[in-house]
Amino acid sequence: MMSSSSPPTPRTKALLFDIGGVVVLSPLAAITTYEQSLNLPAGYINSAIAAAAPNGAFQRLERGEMRLDDAFFEDFGRDVRNRGVWARMVARRKSEGQEAGDRGSRKEDFDEATQRIDAKALFWTMMRAARHPDPHVFPAVQALVALGRARSTAASPSAAERNDAFVVGALSNAVVFPEGVRDERGELFDAGVVLGRPESGATATATCSSGGGGASAAIPPLFDTFLHSAHLGLRKPDPRVYALALERLTLAARERGVVGADERLRPDEVLFLDDIGANLKVARECGLRTCKVEIGRTQEAVRVLEGAVGVERGALVGAGGGRGAKL
Template identity: 40%
Template sequence: MGSSIEPPKAILFDIGGVVVISPFQAILDYEIASKIPIGYINYAIQAGPHDTGAWQLLERGEVELNDAWFTSFKSQLSRPEVWTAYLAKLASQESVGGGQAIDGGKPRVPSIDAKKLFWSMMKISRTPDPYMYPALRRLQDSGKFILGAFSNNVTFPPGIRDDTGEIYTKELILPPPPSPYANDSSDITTCFDIFLGSAAVGVRKPDPEAYKLAVREMDKIAQKKGMGRVTEGSTLFLDDIGINLKFARRTGLRTIKVDLGRTREAVRQLELQTGMKLLREEEGGKARL
């Protein structure tokens, strides 16, 4: 597959929403089922605050995942000032599209089951994406690139139970035979030369230090393999969150935006960047996983 674009030396992947099914899908499903305005939950999460927000602290590994954290997470999603700001953001629209009981003419702050929401996000993101995961495996088999991952992730205490009382495992839910990936490792980290998790390294995207760290680590691996140097400019980064991509570009990385439900289009862009054929689809455009 020919391309006039100079291929990257390293490719850095986000995990949720890129390589595996997006946890944002679980958020969307929860909002629809609970009649909460679409986008509010992610807005509340992103509102942080950066230094003290429950979600941010968990992803930096500064707090433990336990009942106290779930209480804090619920509070993060229930701040009146954030809810008011989000309603103001939607003010130009015909309606807010949801919300709970009307009080004084305005929807009250939604009461969100933080534990149920969190575990639904974790469970859905155990499933490999039907387009991106096969593309990743083909890139891995080619041996042409240094493959890295940087995920804003969570450390799960041993034996932790989900909202149904079942012991949670973060292992991939692989497709059954005759899928060519049925016997893959259920450990997603085996797909990469280097896997960096925010909870382990203590820094999360979009902090520029996250990207600099990833490039440094991939550069070390490239030199050991005799593949030359990896720089910011020779690194291609895939993520589903705009602010993460914005700061990656500011740091010097090339980027591909992976939109919710549109990973196939992102793989097409990846084909152009790498010069490789990465999509092998069944007739009718269905992914082969």
């Protein structure tokens, strides 16, 4: 008789982390504060950036198709002044009883509100907010990398039954910061963390739609493999970037003896963590297991990681956790 229970979850042989909003803090709170300072509808700016995809300024910057220069800020400024997005948000607010009459509906209302958006100030506000490690996930990643490598050291690559070793990778939508770049205040911008192998004369860090860059230690050496969108010319949620991530993780897994020299990782042996639903949706369609990381609740994702690699509760982080992060 067939069991009605769901099949067992495959053993996790690879963990794949988004950076901004997962390993380091998300700039979304800074965006919200910026919106409030200009009396913009909550969520308008992020919605406008997303609506410009796939060929908005931010998306092109993350694919390495634009430089971080005045041309970018001019295009970015146009993207965040999107009357269609504004009209939809005003209509929704009215349907929910948050607005009355014609307030916000007129073109002059849109023009008056959005002309106060300073594209440079907005961009650098997001970048400054995203230079700090997440207090739960960042130390958990450090512990996981050490654990995965310790387990692989004890693994026998030719054994029929392998142990519970795993590899740890990162997949980040990120931008390249030119060397010596200055923010809107004229201050030299310290990205905090170098994400990915920099091009000549440039440094790199994660960006806003994916979260943001920044922490006190170099991130790429921490991972067994690191995929940086601006260096690849591909960004999430393009299915091709998940296929490439699986290839890179497979190479790392072979090198560490997690799989045999002629074996490949299956997508369902990879757990991918991201804070953006659209990125996770396509990842699941590509066969990866996923975990949604909620802003302000990252300790819940750490609980999921503890279960995925088979360590006791609390092994990767102190007290906390709860509901919310789901495989």
